[in-house]
Amino acid sequence: xxxxxxxxxxxxxxxxxxxxxxxxxxxxxxxxxxxxxxxxxxxxxxxxxxxxxxxxxxxxxxxxxxxxxxxxxxxxxxxxxxxxxxxxxxxxxxxxxxxxxxxxxxxxxxxxxxxxxxxxxxxxxxxxxxxxxxxxxxxxxxxxxxxxxxxxxxxxx
Amino acid sequence: xxxxxxxxxxxxxxxxxxxxxxxxxxxxxxxxxxxxxxxxxxxxxxxxxxxxxxxxxxxxxxxxxxxxxxxxxxxxxxxxxxxxxxxxxxxxxxxxxxxxxxxxxxxxxxxxxxxxxxxxxxxxxxxxxxxxxxxxxxxxxxxxxxxxxxxxxxxxx
DNA sequence: CCGGTTTCCGTTACCATATAACGTGCGGCA
DNA sequence: TGCCGCACGTTATATGGTAACGGAAACCGG
Ligand SMILES: [Zn+2]
Ligand SMILES: [Zn+2]
Ligand SMILES: [Zn+2]
Ligand SMILES: [Zn+2]
Numbered sequence: 157x158x159x160x161x162x163x164x165x166x167x168x169x170x171x172x173x174x175x176x177x178x179x180x181x182x183x184x185x186x187x188x189x190x191x192x193x194x195x196x197x198x199x200x201x202x203x204x205x206x207x208x209x210x211x212x213x214x215x216x217x218x219x220x221x222x223x224x225x226x227x228x229x230x231x232x233x234x235x236x237x238x239x240x241x242x243x244x245x246x247x248x249x250x251x252x253x254x255x256x257x258x259x260x261x262x263x264x265x266x267x268x269x270x271x272x273x274x275x276x277x278x279x280x281x282x283x284x285x286x287x288x289x290x291x292x293x294x295x296x297x298x299x300x301x302x303x304x305x306x307x308x309x310x311x312x313x
Numbered sequence: 314x315x316x317x318x319x320x321x322x323x324x325x326x327x328x329x330x331x332x333x334x335x336x337x338x339x340x341x342x343x344x345x346x347x348x349x350x351x352x353x354x355x356x357x358x359x360x361x362x363x364x365x366x367x368x369x370x371x372x373x374x375x376x377x378x379x380x381x382x383x384x385x386x387x388x389x390x391x392x393x394x395x396x397x398x399x400x401x402x403x404x405x406x407x408x409x410x411x412x413x414x415x416x417x418x419x420x421x422x423x424x425x426x427x428x429x430x431x432x433x434x435x436x437x438x439x440x441x442x443x444x445x446x447x448x449x450x451x452x453x454x455x456x457x458x459x460x461x462x463x464x465x466x467x468x469x470x
Numbered sequence: 471c472c473g474g475t476t477t478c479c480g481t482t483a484c485c486a487t488a489t490a491a492c493g494t495g496c497g498g499c500a
Numbered sequence: 501t502g503c504c505g506c507a508c509g510t511t512a513t514a515t516g517g518t519a520a521c522g523g524a525a526a527c528c529g530g
Pocket of ligand 1: 232242243244245246259261274
């Protein structure tokens with residue numbers, strides 16, 4: 157599946173260029189590591205892997221790169237795991253001119269195999285927006301993370 | 314509003330008794346601190362306050378109490394803040410015999426004043442359940458946390 | 471090409487959040 | 501009485517995240 161990673165990297169490159177953001181060597185490398193993980197991955201796990209090619213890497217090195225990738229909507233943070241994962245459809249959501257909130261999304265996290273499936277369900281988003289409206293709350297961003305068993309694991313055991 | 318805190322503590326006592334769980338002195342004290350905070354409060358902030366009356370308190374002291382209170386559904390964790398808050402309607406949800414998942418709930422967190430409003434919106438829960446069903450996911454618990462401006466702060470500015 | 475400005479990133483130090491591991495005391499129970 | 505399980509103290513450690521400073525490099529208006 158290295159091909160998928162390469163494709164995603166090229167798409168990220170293109171998206172950044174469109175917005176005038178600089179996907180530097182370091183940021184590109186961190187994005188590659190997140191893509192290759194394929195699952196939510198912690199900042200320090202990324203740091204360890206990053207050090208394979210970059211001797212002096214330290215926490216700020218990886219956190220700054222992650223902040224950039226979050227800004228660009230190329231990755232998401234999984235709050236329940238304090239971990240990061242590549243956006244499943246970074247190439248789809250419109251390249252806003254400015255910086256950004258990530259697009260609305262939800263995660264279904266398997267407690268057995270560790271997979272995190274990203275979806276963008278309009279009716280969940282609508283229900284949240286409606287509830288917010290009802291209490292006069294002005295939403296700026298939402299975290300929706302469901303823990304449980306994925307289809308494969310539920311069947312297996 | 315100390316009266317409200319006392320009332321909640323008595324309700325918690327009753328609920329624990331019903332389930333055969335022991336709301337010890339320590340756990341009761343931590344619950345009191347969470348109730349008195351009125352907002353999401355970090356474990357180490359609780360630890361500091363706990364130390365006022367308990368010289369030797371250490372991280373495990375407060376984390377074990379918090380784990381118990383979470384089990385009993387008396388408090389919730391706010392993942393986005395790594396903080397804890399008293400359940401807004403702990404006396405309402407059925408006292409399951411066994412231990413438990415917390416009841417379904419959602420938080421609307423004001424980024425200006427720090428308040429976190431807990432609601433239990435059936436249509437949000439339903440939309441999530443439906444999305445889970447569609448992908449064959451078996452949910453065990455959900456985190457729904459919306460960040461933004463509460464009604465008061467949105468009006469103020 | 472120059473000089474001013476911004477951005478990126480190396481580096482050090484530190485803070486914040488959470489858990490592992492082990493021991494002791496205590497109450498319930500055969 | 502001996503055993504067991506739970507609660508909790510205690511120490512140490514793991515894991516996650518920032519502040520602050522400085523130098524190098526990219527960018528831009530001349
Ligand atoms: Zn996404
Ligand atoms: Zn699974
Ligand atoms: Zn609640
Ligand atoms: Zn507010």
